[in-house]
Amino acid sequence: MKMHHRSPKGYTLIELLVVVSVTTFGLIALLQLQIGTLHSAAATRDMQIAINLAEHAAQSMRLEALQWSSNSQPISNTNFHFLKNAPVIMVEGQSSEWLNAYKPTGGTQDWRVGPVGNNADYDEGILTEIPETSNQNFCVHYRLTWLVPDLLLRADIRVTWSKNKAQHLKYMTCPVEMESVLSDNNSITFPASIMKNIFVKQVSL
Numbered sequence: 405m406k407m408h409h410r411s412p413k414g415y416t417l418i419e420l421l422v423v424v425s426v427t428t429f430g431l432i433a434l435l436q437l438q439i440g441t442l443h444s445a446a447a448t449r450d451m452q453i454a455i456n457l458a459e460h461a462a463q464s465m466r467l468e469a470l471q472w473s474s475n476s477q478p479i480s481n482t483n484f485h486f487l488k489n490a491p492v493i494m495v496e497g498q499s500s501e502w503l504n505a506y507k508p509t510g511g512t513q514d515w516r517v518g519p520v521g522n523n524a525d526y527d528e529g530i531l532t533e534i535p536e537t538s539n540q541n542f543c544v545h546y547r548l549t550w551l552v553p554d555l556l557l558r559a560d561i562r563v564t565w566s567k568n569k570a571q572h573l574k575y576m577t578c579p580v581e582m583e584s585v586l587s588d589n590n591s592i593t594f595p596a597s598i599m600k601n602i603f604v605k606q607v608s609l
Contacts, residue, residue, distance in 0.1 A: 446568070450541075450590070453519045453564040457542055458594035461486075461505050461561050464526045465546075465598050473604040479554070485525065486546065487557075487598070494553035502580045505544035505561070509536065515578035516540050541565050543578035548598075557598040564591040 464484045472479055472487055479487050486505070506517045509524075520527050521544065523537035544570040545562045562583060566575050570588035583591045 410474055416430050447590075451592070452563060453539065454542060454590070454592050455594070457517070457519060457521065457544060457561065458561045458563045458592060460520055460527075461544055462559060462594060462596035464523065465559055465596065467526060470601050472474075473601040475604055476601075485523065486559075487548070488549045490557055491550060492551055496550055496553060497506060499549040500547055500561070502545045502547050504578055505546050514540070514576045515543060516576055517542055517544060521552045534567075541572065543575065543582065545578070545580055551597070555600050555602075559598050561594045561596060563594070566590075566591050 406472055464483055468484055472484070477483065479490050480492065482488055489503055491500050504515055506515065506521050506523060508515055509522050518534065518536050518538040518540045519542075520530050520534050520536075522531070524531060543564045545564070547560045547562075549558045549560070550556075551558050564575075564578075564583050566572050566582075566589050575582050576588065582589050
C-alpha cells in the first residue's frame with residue numbers, strides 16, 4: 405500500500421509577501437487619495453476667500469465713493485483710502501499703476517492679509533470676529549481707470565496667494581509681479597464700477 409502524506413496547513417513566505425505588498429500598495433493609494441482630497445478642499449477654500457476678499461475691497465471702495473460728490477473735497481483728498489489714487493489726469497481710459505490695497509500693521513513688513521483685509525477704518529467690527537492674521541496669505545492689488553472723467557471709475561482688483569509648495573515668505577511684501585509666477589501663485593481679478601455720488605445736492609447758504 406502506498407502512503408500519502410498531507411502537506412502542513414498554513415501560508416508560504418511568498419504568499420505572505422504578496423499579501424503584505426498588495427495591502428501596502430492599497431494603503432499608499434488611499435493615503436494619496438486622502439492627501440489629494442485635502443489639497444483640493446484647501447484650494448477651493450482659498451479660491452472662495454480670494455473671491456470674497458475682492459468683493460469686500462470693491463464694497464469698501466463703493467462705500468468710500470458715497471463721500472465723493474460735488475460737495476466733497478477733490479478725489480485726490482487724502483481722506484480717501486482708495487480713491488485718492490485715481491489718475492490725476494482725468495482722461496477717459498487713463499489708468500493708475502497697480503497698488504497695494506492694504507498696508508502692513510503693527511510695524512511688520514508683511515503686506516499679506518486675511519479674509520477681510522486689515523483696514524480698521526472700514527472693518528473695525530468684523531476684524532474683532534476675524535483677526536487680520538487669520539489665514540494671512542493673500543495679496544490685494546488694485547488699479548483705477550477713468551471710464552467717465554470725474555464721474556465713473558473702473559476698479560480692477562487682483563487677489564493673489566501663494567500655493568502650498570511655494571516659499572511663502574518670498575511673497576510677504578506682495579510684489580506686483582508675483583501674479584505672473586504661475587508655478588508659485590494663484591490669482592483672480594475682479595472688476596468693479598465706482599461712481600461719484602451724484603445724488604447729493606449742493607445747498608447754497
